[in-house]
Amino acid sequence: MNWILLIIAGCFEVAFATCLGKAKEASGTESMYWYAGFLVCLAISMYLLVKVTQELPIGTAYAVWTGIGAVGTVLVGIFVFKEPATFWRLFFIVTLISSIVGLKYVSQ
Template identity: 75%
Template sequence: MNWFLLIIGGLFEIGFAACLGKAKETSGTTSTLWLGGFLICLAISMLLLYKAIQTLPIGTSYAVWTGIGAVGTVLVGIFIFKEPADFWRIFFITTLIASIVGLKLVSSH
């Protein structure tokens, strides 16, 4: 169950990064609403990370949580913010995904 919470927390980390990107692109009330979304996603993400580490190792949990956020944020950047998707970016994202899966597989929990 706590692995599930950790994964959902990582998805909310992607959400708060995406909200920051949208807030940067907008102004006025729209920017403020995106910043509100950032704060909500941030709070939920941190709460789920906190819940997950109650039974999972902190080092593994934090690495997986940030890894999910990093991979997801790069993908959001590519697909939503039209950032480049060159060979090396895809290569390193792939190695990051492999590392996240590896940490999960070697975790004793």
């Protein structure tokens, strides 16, 4: 169950980063809604991270959380914000995913 919560926490990390990107593109009241979304997603992500670190090792949980956030944010950048999807970006995303999976398998 903790691993599922950790994945959800990582997804909320992607969401709060996405909200920041959308807030930068928006103006006026719309940007304030994106900033509010950022705060909500940040609070949920942090709460879940704190909860899972009560059972999982902090180093593993934090590495997986940031890895999910990094991979997810890069993918959102490619698909939503039209950032380049070069060979090397995709190569390192795959190596990052492999590392996250590896951490899961070697953790108790």
